[in-house]
Amino acid sequence: MALFESTIILLLIAVALLQVARWMNVPYATMLAVTGAAVAAVPGTPQVTIEPHLALALFIAPALLSAAFDQSPRDLVRNWRPLFSLAFIAVLLTTAVVAVIGWSLAGLPIAAAIALGAIVSPPDAAAAAAIFGKLDLPHRVLTILRGESLLNDASALLIFNAALAFAAATPESPVSLVPTLLISVPGGVIFGVLVARIYLRLAPFTAGTLGATILQFSTTFAVWLIAERLHLSAILAVVAYAMTLAHTAPRLARTRDRILAYSVWDAAVFILNVLAFMLMGLQARTIFERLPHSEFWNAVGFALLILAVIIIVRLVWVLTIRWLVARIDDGAQDFAVSSKRESVLIGWCGMRGLVTLATAFALPDNFPGRDLIVLTAFTVVIGTLVIQGLTVDFLIRKLGLAGDDTSVDVSRGRVLMLDAALRALDGKAGPSAEAVRHEYQAKRKIAQDPDDPQGVTEQDQLRLRAIAAQRKVLLDIRQKGEISDEAFYRLEEELDWAELDASAQDRLKIVEG
Structure with missing residues (x-):
């Protein structure tokens, strides 16, 4: 009951914070995480802990599916080389640099230092979605950043599992882990595609029912959980499932x-x-209380150093690989981003999130340097959300970058669709056919304007006026008790669909908060 009450309180606090974030024009992820940490510092605040494996399944699986569902496989293939350089090489490089610092400065055993590097190296899909969702980014940059966040966790978790095996102190454990690591990545992809094929065969049986929604959610979580049980990459399984x-x-x-x-x-x-x-921020007290007071400030200093290192390594890597490729092959535009400004933006966008923190908490209690690793992971998550999350919008404006204009594509597609609709009416005569044909012709005329291809026609404006009058009457007769509530809701739904169909596109958007 206490957990349920705490969850309700957190959600109510979040509603207010979302309004503040929208008013201040800052990413809501940053606002929530920082406030959670501040709330955790208040004496008497109840501790809310995250069970690591539950956190990954509950929070990451749906976020991954949502992000991967919107990601074009064609765009990923087209940009596979920059994605490979970020999702795999950059992860390896960051892990190596952090491991060297952890081993040499903090005295961590090499396996623990590598585990720390793997934990803090991958930017997070949920953080990326939360930050990038409100930004107007060029399509190519957005594709690379989102694609990277979908793939890099898999490579980082493979390194993390290898580090755990090396730390287990049994000589055969690292060797026995090799076949599992080699199977995990392709096996996860194949498993995700297979489950998607099975789902597509089952979905028609629940079509048109609320059970379809239950099937969607339960299958998503099942993909993650079963993949973990089979020692496959749960992240790649969900990504492959969603894209299929x-x-x-x-x-x-x-x-x-x-x-x-x-x-x-x-x-x-x-x-x-x-x-x-919110829960991420609330872990602050749990983390700080475990560290002895004599070690606290040294640990904080080390954590801040790692935060600076991962930001610098990523930025230097992106700019270096662009320079190298430009020197080697001027035509390899799909490997390096198309401009230095875009390289700077991609290099700066490396927000960490729940995967980093949950992986750190998943370390065994007796793992060498566990408290220092968890504190560092928390510092990296909060630090990147604040430093990079709060400045990325300013950086976009400073660099003069803007999102791609898709209105031409929308206009062309809409015209082709309306042409098909008009052809379907060929040979049809009578007042009804003429009325429908006239409406489609009016829509086609507006669709030819790339500046507003989804604008409303004169007929739409008249329909909206008529719908407003219908809605007023419907509310009046319900207030007077002249119709039942059941009839009211059915008629209201009809009006809602009709209004959506007649409305301009910008009226359909719902903002955060």
Whole structure:
């Protein structure tokens, strides 16, 4: 009961903080994590702990699915070389540099130092989604950053598991781990694709029911949990599962099911993200209380050093690889980002999140240097969310970067769709056919304007005016008790769908907070 009450209180606090974040124009992830840490410092605040494996399954699996579902496999293939340089080489490089510092300055055993490097090296998918969601970034930069956050956790966790095996002090454990590591990555991808194929065969049986939503959520968590039990990469399994669904499901799903699914998933992932970042901050007291007072400030100094190192290493790596590729092959534009300004932006965007903190908490209690590693992980998460999260919007404006204009593509696609609709009406005569044909022709005329291809027609404006009048009457007759509530809700739903169909695109957006 205490956990439930604490969760409700956290969500209510988060609602207020989301409004503050929107008013201050700062990423909500940063606001929630920092406030959580501040609340944890208040005497008498109840401790809310995260069970690491539960945290990863509960918070990361849905966030990964949501991010991967929106990620184009074609864009990932097109940018595979920059993604490889960030998701794998940059992770290895960061891990190595952090491990050397941890071993030489903090006196950590080499296995523990490598584990620390693997924990703090990967930027986080949930943090990326929370930060980048409100920013107007070029499509190529967004593809690389999101794609990296989907893939780098897998490479980091492989290194982390290898470090744990080396720290186990049994000579055969690292050797026996090699086959598992070699199977984990491809096995996770194959498993995710396989489950997606099974899901697509089962989904029609629940189409049009609320059970479809239950199936979607339970299958997502099942992919993660079963992959972990099979010692496969749970992260890559969920990513492969989501991308397979995104490629196939739109042809099979019914319209109403799809709208419901998008609405439910957007809300659920957002609530889980809000809780995750709040809980992240609330871990501060647990972390600080475990460290002896005599070691505290030395540990904080080391953690801040690692924070600075991971930011610098990433920025230097991105700028260096761009310079090297430009020197070796001027035509390799898909490897290096297209401009130095974009390189600086990608190098700066390395926010860490829940995966880093949960992995640190997953260390055994007797693991060498565990308290120092957990404190460092927490410092890196909060530090990157604050330093990079709060400055990335300013950096985008300073660099003069802006999102790609997709209005031309929207205009072209809308015109082609309306042409198909008009061809479907060929040969149809009568007042009804003429009325529908006239409406589509009006929409086609507006769609040819790239500046506002989804604007409303004169017919839409008249429909909205008529719908407003209908809604007023519906509310009046319900107030007078002339219709039942059941009839009211059915008619209200009809009006809502009609209003959405007639409304401009910008009226459909819901902002955070």
